[in-house]
Amino acid sequence: MTQIDVRSIEMLRQTGGQQTRILAGVDLSVSPGEFVALEGPSGAGKTSLLSCLAGLDRPTRGVVALDGVDLRTLSPRRLADLRSHSVGLIQQHDNVFSSLSVAENVELPARIRRGRLTRSEIGAALDAVGLRDRAKARPAELSGGERQRVAVARCIANRARLILADEPTESLDRANARQVIALLRDQAARGCTVVMVTHDGEAAAAASRRVRLEQGQIVSDLR
Template structure:
């Protein structure tokens, strides 16, 4: 990765940014068959805000999320989480940073079927060598409204409840940033609304920073802003908008791509 120093900020500012991407490029493959998934993206995610990322299929949404979260290393550019430049970090240091500062929620909840909700929530701390207190785990479940379901296994929970357990599992580590990749993609409308209201409440009541990739304008409407991508580049932003306004903007973007 090209290194140009962590003080260069392109069109973004580091102050108050939980995550910062500066001139980030991601190229898959080499030669004539190379595919540019991100093409010089500079973008910041402010602390205590909720950002939805949208765009046509193949626009680079998931690649952006993976680079911002430190799951993938970009071909070029700078990524900072909490002011820490991820570029120079070795794999061990990067894994530790993700464990301590970053939370993930995916479309599939990825719970361990043999464990109860309580045990699933405690798992990240156990993997980190900590022995979580029962009150700590119950408090995380209470944040998602499932403290009374602590002893239930995933098969005994609805799809929406399983996703809320996955969010509690993320919250137990108190991440600086919560990244969500299509968190309502496998849920019905009612369950989706509960999950989105929960994510919104985490931002409003606890100052959690949330960055979410979604194809659903109704989900994106819960965000403070919507970032639009097309062909791996920024294609505009919307401040807090209705689902109808967001859907119209995305449809227009798809027509021009």
């Protein structure tokens, strides 16, 4: 449901006395409900771009706007609010806290905002990812694929309007990867905007749009 507008962003980093352009003029608009696969070689700047979209990092130049709001105009507090209310982040692995149960992991963003979810909200989200009967389990009792599905359930329960996933299927076998991709696709079909970094051709093919980044620049954008 989130409209993303990235305008001419550049990101410069100082590494070992040398300045490198990690993002070198990126323009990208993503409409609500689009499912974008962000592809490109290692070091291309994919994770950096995702961090800018999440407001976790700031470009050196240029604008990132979510639903027309320029992220530069938001205080750190408001940015954190925006993330906890409407953005779901999914990393390659380690998305769940091992000391919390599955249900507690799903509820975590609500807890961070000092809210609660009802049992039925948590149950419905776990149901959507096929893990209803694992609510009380600890992450250590789950497979890698199940843990990634908990991360998706967290986005669902939290009603994320934007899901930013960084190589979410990288550490999964084919069958589990397919399940996770199908769930992300489902979220996009329900109107959630999804941007997923991936090296997996099959995962990228499931997206409605494929954007390729090389050396900090978009080199192709196919719908």
